[in-house]
Amino acid sequence: MAGLKTIILLSFDLQILAIGFLLVILSSALFHNFLPLLVVATYVLAPVPNWICGRAQSNDDFMDGGSSSIVELGRFLTGFLVVMGVALPVVLAHTEQIRYEAMAMSIVGGLLIYTTIISFTLFFREQEEF
Numbered sequence: 001m002a003g004l005k006t007i008i009l010l011s012f013d014l015q016i017l018a019i020g021f022l023l024v025i026l027s028s029a030l031f032h033n034f035l036p037l038l039v040v041a042t043y044v045l046a047p048v049p050n051w052i053c054g055r056a057q058s059n060d061d062f063m064d065g066g067s068s069s070i071v072e073l074g075r076f077l078t079g080f081l082v083v084m085g086v087a088l089p090v091v092l093a094h095t096e097q098i099r100y101e102a103m104a105m106s107i108v109g110g111l112l113i114y115t116t117i118i119s120f121t122l123f124f125r126e127q128e129e130f
Contacts, residue, residue, distance in 0.1 A: 010123075013116050014116075016112055016115070016116050017112070017116040019109075020108075020110065020112030020113035020115075020116065021113065022109070023106070023109030023112065024036060024037065024039055024040050024109035024110060024113070026105060027101075027102040027106040028102070031099050031101065033098050033099075035092055036089060036098055036103075036105070036106035038088060039088060039106045039107075039110040042085035043082070043113045043114040044113070044117070046078050046082050046085065046114060046117070047078060047121060049078050049081070050075060050078040051074075053074025053075075053077075054071060056070050057071050082114060085110045085111075086110070089102070089103040090103060090107075
């Protein structure tokens with residue numbers, strides 16, 4: 001029964017991802033401006049520093065309770081990209097490069113995309129064995 005729940009959860013996540021991409025693409029297509037598509041790049045690239053820096057962390061010492069500075073750097077860069085994904089449409093709308101409707105669609109679509117990426121990452125995370 002757990003397999004069926006997994007398939008249902010993944011299909012729901014894929015629907016959310018499709019709605020997110022649809023909103024971002026429509027924010028570009030409806031208002032004849034390609035600039036809201038930059039949000040997709042920031043949200044797709046956002047987990048990459050966290051993933052790279054998480055792989056670079058050494059897990060040799062099981063008694064080490066502190067966090068590594070490389071992991072903190074990855075979290076900082078990921079946070080920067082997520083905030084940039086929200087702030088970029090706001091700045092573009094403020095400078096009148098895009099319309100405010102496109103800004104709202106781009107932000108909501110981008111957050112849906114990033115939420116789906118995070119849920120996939122948490123779903124397929126490898127469990128540590130001791």
